[in-house]
Amino acid sequence: MPKLSIPRSAIHGVASEQGWTSEILGMRSGLVISGYRKLGTFRHPSGVRRLVSMKRGLPLLRIAVDRAAVGFDEILLSTDAAETIAADLRSDVHS
Numbered sequence: 001m002p003k004l005s006i007p008r009s010a011i012h013g014v015a016s017e018q019g020w021t022s023e024i025l026g027m028r029s030g031l032v033i034s035g036y037r038k039l040g041t042f043r044h045p046s047g048v049r050r051l052v053s054m055k056r057g058l059p060l061l062r063i064a065v066d067r068a069a070v071g072f073d074e075i076l077l078s079t080d081a082a083e084t085i086a087a088d089l090r091s092d093v094h095s
Contacts, residue, residue, distance in 0.1 A: 006065055009069075011066075013063075014061070014064070014089040014090050015061075016060065016062070016082040016083040016086040017060040017082070020056055020058070021060060025042035025044060026050075029042075030052070037055050038053075039054075048073045048074065049074075050072060051074075052076045053077050055078040059079065059080065061077045061085055062076055063076075063089065
């Protein structure tokens with residue numbers, strides 16, 4: 001299974017949200033089960049490229065990253081630990 005490593009220096013911002021985003025993510029390469037799961041790469045018409053693994057009912061971790069270093073502009077992940085991970089990453093980003 002492929003892994004994505006994100007250097008801490010490539011992280012520009014981090015946020016946690018209560019649930020998955022309803023914003024338009026754009027054209028996708030991956031899986032969408034309407035109203036339940038989104039998994040894959042999404043390219044917004046503005047050019048923003050996102051790696052997405054979202055599941056309805058879970059908090060969302062949103063990580064803004066350097067596209068040149070990571071290949072994406074944002075990583076969107078559903079996880080129960082979104083708030084804790086965001087706080088940990090924020091403290092590293094601002095240190």
